[in-house]
Amino acid sequence: MRVTLMVNGERREADGVWEGESLLHLLREHLGLPGSKNACEQGECGSCTVYLDGVTCCACLVAAGQAQDAEVVTVEGLAGDDGLHEVQQAFLDAGAVQCGFCTPGLVVAAHDLLSRSPDPADDEVREALAGNLCRCTGYVTILDAVRLAARRTATSSRDPA
Ligand code: FES
Numbered sequence: 001m002r003v004t005l006m007v008n009g010e011r012r013e014a015d016g017v018w019e020g021e022s023l024l025h026l027l028r029e030h031l032g033l034p035g036s037k038n039a040c041e042q043g044e045c046g047s048c049t050v051y052l053d054g055v056t057c058c059a060c061l062v063a064a065g066q067a068q069d070a071e072v073v074t075v076e077g078l079a080g081d082d083g084l085h086e087v088q089q090a091f092l093d094a095g096a097v098q099c100g101f102c103t104p105g106l107v108v109a110a111h112d113l114l115s116r117s118p119d120p121a122d123d124e125v126r127e128a129l130a131g132n133l134c135r136c137t138g139y140v141t142i143l144d145a146v147r148l149a150a151r152r153t154a155t156s157s158r159d160p161a
């Protein structure tokens with residue numbers, strides 16, 4: 001089947017999508033967007049987190065056909081013409097990236113949190129990121145990254161959303 005959708009602000013079309021295919025597979029294998037990672041394919045790890053019509057979801061749990069005419073934003077879509085988004089840059093600067101498999105999902109989840117709650121308490125951050133598993137960092141640097149992004153966003157004139 002053919003699936004047509006908006007991805008990162010562009011209209012995209014994919015042919016030859018099979019009925020059981022996930023949105024994650026569509027993004028990675030048909031549309032050339034490998035940022036969203038496939039770590040479990042069971043909705044357990046959050047590494048495939050994307051926005052679907054403005055709401056974060058695990059792309060591995062969404063059928064590609066369900067994304068017909070939808071608006072999807074992936075980790076690639078968060079960067080602007082002037083470079084990485086504050087959240088992306090904060091993950092790098094805080095040393096929150098080791099193997100990097102969890103990073104795209106965490107970046108999208110943190111972006112979503114900060115767009116709703118620009119100065120979250122640590123408990124709020126932990127709760128918002130609870131669905132995103134990291135096997136490497138121990139989460140300390142990830143919390144640091146979210147705090148850093150929040151501080152930078154607060155002092156920046158750029159809209160975090
Ligand atoms: S790959 Fe989707 S939740 Fe793990």
Ligand code: FES
Pocket residue numbers: 096097098099100101102103133134135136137
């Ligand atoms: S950096 Fe390796 S899983 Fe998080």
